[in-house]
Amino acid sequence: MRRLTNLELLLLALLHTQPSSGYSLRKSFATTPLGHYSDSPGSIYPALERLRCRGLLRPLQEKLATRRRRQLFSITAKGLVELRSWLKRPITREEVQHDIQGLMLRYVVCAQLSGNASARTLVLQLGTRLQETVLELESYLRGPGKALPVAGRLAVEQGLEGYRALARWTARAGKELKRSSS
Amino acid sequence: MRRLTNLELLLLALLHTQPSSGYSLRKSFATTPLGHYSDSPGSIYPALERLRCRGLLRPLQEKLATRRRRQLFSITAKGLVELRSWLKRPITREEVQHDIQGLMLRYVVCAQLSGNASARTLVLQLGTRLQETVLELESYLRGPGKALPVAGRLAVEQGLEGYRALARWTARAGKELKRSSS
DNA sequence: CGATACATGTAAGAAGTTACATGATTGT
DNA sequence: ACAATCATGTAACTTCTTACATGTATCG
Numbered sequence: 132m133r134r135l136t137n138l139e140l141l142l143l144a145l146l147h148t149q150p151s152s153g154y155s156l157r158k159s160f161a162t163t164p165l166g167h168y169s170d171s172p173g174s175i176y177p178a179l180e181r182l183r184c185r186g187l188l189r190p191l192q193e194k195l196a197t198r199r200r201r202q203l204f205s206i207t208a209k210g211l212v213e214l215r216s217w218l219k220r221p222i223t224r225e226e227v228q229h230d231i232q233g234l235m236l237r238y239v240v241c242a243q244l245s246g247n248a249s250a251r252t253l254v255l256q257l258g259t260r261l262q263e264t265v266l267e268l269e270s271y272l273r274g275p276g277k278a279l280p281v282a283g284r285l286a287v288e289q290g291l292e293g294y295r296a297l298a299r300w301t302a303r304a305g306k307e308l309k310r311s312s313s
Numbered sequence: 314m315r316r317l318t319n320l321e322l323l324l325l326a327l328l329h330t331q332p333s334s335g336y337s338l339r340k341s342f343a344t345t346p347l348g349h350y351s352d353s354p355g356s357i358y359p360a361l362e363r364l365r366c367r368g369l370l371r372p373l374q375e376k377l378a379t380r381r382r383r384q385l386f387s388i389t390a391k392g393l394v395e396l397r398s399w400l401k402r403p404i405t406r407e408e409v410q411h412d413i414q415g416l417m418l419r420y421v422v423c424a425q426l427s428g429n430a431s432a433r434t435l436v437l438q439l440g441t442r443l444q445e446t447v448l449e450l451e452s453y454l455r456g457p458g459k460a461l462p463v464a465g466r467l468a469v470e471q472g473l474e475g476y477r478a479l480a481r482w483t484a485r486a487g488k489e490l491k492r493s494s495s
Numbered sequence: 496c497g498a499t500a501c502a503t504g505t506a507a508g509a510a511g512t513t514a515c516a517t518g519a520t521t522g523t
Numbered sequence: 524a525c526a527a528t529c530a531t532g533t534a535a536c537t538t539c540t541t542a543c544a545t546g547t548a549t550c551g
Contacts (some may be wrong), residue, residue, distance in 0.1 A: 132510085135510090136510075138510085138511090145364075152529095152530075152531090153530075153531070154529065154531075155530095157530095162531065166547070167410070167411040169411075169511070169512075171511080171512065171513075172530090172532065172533090173511070173512065173514090173532085173533080173534090174510075174511055175513075176531065176532060176533090177510080177511090177532095177533095178511095198519065198520090199518085199519045199520060199529070199530070200518090200519080200531075201529085201530065201531090202530090202531080226548095229349040235475070250532050259364070274422070275508090286499075293484065294480075296478050296481075296482055297478075298476065299478075300478055315537085318538075320535095320538090320539090334501095334502075334503090335502075335517070336501065336502050336503075337502095339502095347530075347549060349546085351539070353539080353540065353541075354502090354503070354504065354505090355505080355506090355539070355540065356506085356538080356539055358504060358540075359504095359505095360538090373498090379547075379548070380547065380548090381501070381502070381546085381547045382503075382546090382547085383501080384502085384503080385502090385504065386499065418502095439544090440537090480528080485500070
């Protein structure tokens, strides 16, 4: 079965904090800068439908005070299992290179669902993967990367710089989370 | 007419450094960590075809020493115009929030095409937009953001942290580019 | 002779975007 | 009465992904 997209995981995480309607979920996205998650109906409603089909969320019947329809959804036990298994999945270098945004989302959700201690474990693991990625790129630049055209080399170096900055951030976040979880 | 995607712009930039085949462009991507640009044939070949249709690149006829077919492409004058107009486009806050990767790509290409002085201008402009974004988010958190659920608040704060880190980087890059361009 | 690298492409399907459609409720 | 906001959805289109198909050249 297909892996959940970051959007779907974010929807589940938000539904975990409280049952919500598609409309209110959309509104939260308009201000959330944790990567770009569209607030367009064309992405949210189909995503909610996919999650419902997989049994990860369930519509709540609401006694409607007004005639304006409004569908609240709540996460199911199965949805929660899915969410927790995502949080526990080991971080891969592949993810570091291709889905930093997803990892950041995971960190935020982890802190909220499992607490600061778990978030700290995650963030330290991310730091380790980042260091590995940095070493890999450095050794690449010293070796085969020398043959790269100028543009390619600059691109690699810029990527490297980004990973270093993120690695420093994980170190600081790790320390702060230690204080607040002990 | 549709805006060029980051992938298409990257292809043009690489073709600007030297005429290349689809295959060799794919290979460069496998190692480029400047965001994720797929090295799958299903993305590169159609993208090259789109660029050809728009007259931004042109196939070079190569006298084939062997019978193995190999199509080299080179950027056209029109393609170069498109590339330069992209580099000159003012950075918007929208871009900062939704397409950091594209901005990073632009910075790298700018440094290569137009030199360190232009890259410095761009990076300083990015710094300004980042500061604005940071201020905007800070004031949001002090105001309406107080009503956010915990998860939402953490998400905003994490995004904020990312923008601050990037802002520090632009400051440093600006200084380094000043030294190397003067 | 078989494996690997070179080289280009297509087909099916997933996901997101923009734009449109629809209708109820609230505020002025 | 009208506009704005609440609320859900669909249709067309674009792009990317994965997987497959095809064939050449090289190396051991």
